[in-house]
Amino acid sequence: MPIQINKTVIFLMGPTTSGKTDLAIQLSQQFKTRLISVDSALIYKGMDIGTAKPDKVILKKYPHHLIDICNPEDSYSAFDFTHDANAQIKTAFANNELPILVGGTSFYFHALEYGLSKLPKSNPKSKKKFNQLLKSKGTIALHQNLKKIDPQAANRIHPNDAQRITRALEVFDLSGKTLSELQGNKKSIINHPIKKIILMPERSELHQRIEKRFLSMMGNGFLGEVKTLKQNPNLHENLPAIRCVGYRQAWQYLNGEIGKAEIIEKAIIATRQLCKRQSTWLKSETDALLLQNTDIQQVLDFIQL
Template sequence: MQSDISEAATSDKESAKRPVIVIGGPTASGKSALAMRVAQAFSGVIINADSMQIYGDLPILTAQPDAADLAAVPHRLYGFLRLDDACSAARWAELALTEIRAAQAQGKLPILVGGTGLYLRSLMQGLSPIPEIPPVYREAAMKLLKELGVAGLHGRLAAEDLVMGQRLHPNDTQRVVRAWEVLQGTGRSLGEWHQLPPEPPEGLRFQCWVVLPPRDLLYAACDRRFETMIARGALPEVAVALAAYGGNVLRAPGGKSLGFRELADVINGRRDGEAAIAAAQQATRNYAKRQTTWFRHQMEFGNFMSPDNIEMKFSESSLQRIFQNIRDFMLTPD
């Protein structure tokens, strides 16, 4: 028995040294292409950390991996939700942690890649230890949302949870639903849970890479990518989503995808195509600027780098330096 305990303790120590690679950065920066090369070099599994690429109805508009990428390298947490299904940072972190454990069990290197900084931070630093909420409470919350609308649900929340009622905007559907389901599922305010100290995941250590191209090159890449999306069929993709979900999709979590509202305006006859593309490109550049600021200030511990050319790709010499750094990280214990 003592031997079994000792072996278990040794196993726990070894699991604490298991590496996870994180590749973050603004949209169109080339981080997904880098993740592909790292995954191919280290037998990795790419795990999505982008809050819009989780939605399955807009693979083109959200720049999800294409069929060739999916065939070349395992990808997880892409396109698995409906546009009207909210995914909080806590929910994503739980799903990502499950995928990390699964990759490790298969002897593969987990590689998180995405531009949603809150997702990445929630996993690496941990969140308040809110217990898992049974699905029945989310289902009940969504049913109540349909019956009362978000303002009505907010009013019901405020009557039972003064703290969250005052903290949340009456039109913030995702957070109002989350606060309600936590209140009903635990009997405690989400505000109370948030006051508890975060609990980082056990058994993991992270090496972070942040891809930050020069601003002018990044903005040009944003513009090019949206034009490519249009050429690949983003407009009919949005049309199908509007037909499937109705006008309410514009207020749904997945309806916040960059360019969705602008292309919906084209379909609904409120804007011409050229003006919609220009507006969507501007919105994308604005978002990329906010992401750049976040990563610079919130992930100062990361390895910052810039692609070697305007196509947002890294040269072979740069890749080899990155690979060597990753090898050293994987072989060096905490």
């Protein structure tokens, strides 16, 4: 029997390796859906192995929108994401599809549900300016600059978070006001009911999956993928794309800074730390269907409530 969706938006969330993509595909086999990726790494072209991007066969049969929409040197903000995701949601409803937003980037989900502050829009000239500053000075120095301008924002933003640091500095440069001054008066991007599904296997299981997956990536040519990226003169280690888990460690290896065994150890540790951050954020969600293991019937029943 066809599911009556009544313009409901599905958030399919979970930490890395929790099985979100598999569940999204199972749902697409049950009824008409539009899968919308909520992942700040899958947006980049040419970064397939290290991001665990669904392969071409899967993407052809079950298209995931908002994958491969940027070059690794491009800037892509949460504002850009909310604009693009909202357009995809509208297209889904126009086509009588159920929009399923699937991924692990918590800030993107939060921005969609609760909105973003009204900040000055970035432009090519500004992006170029701050990308050059990032390349010449590095994240730590720019974070120190931010401390002087906007201590409140600097305390919230990690000194290695290049994207958020440069955005905070850019906001001040464009508007003359700090990010902290401008934040507030948020409004949800989505004007439809949201139903949340969280996949949360046991932590020990997630850790095993993380290790197994990264070893598989190494065997499937991950270092070759990063070597190709390094040939692009526009890329450097301070860009958000190259700071993605795994890519940062591989970049260091190719620079001769660490050994091959260290790539594996450091990347697995960094992925587990990411998993912990994602899990901590998801624990604050009180209005979601929480599943330790995929149960398609339970999910279908929840969607149809």
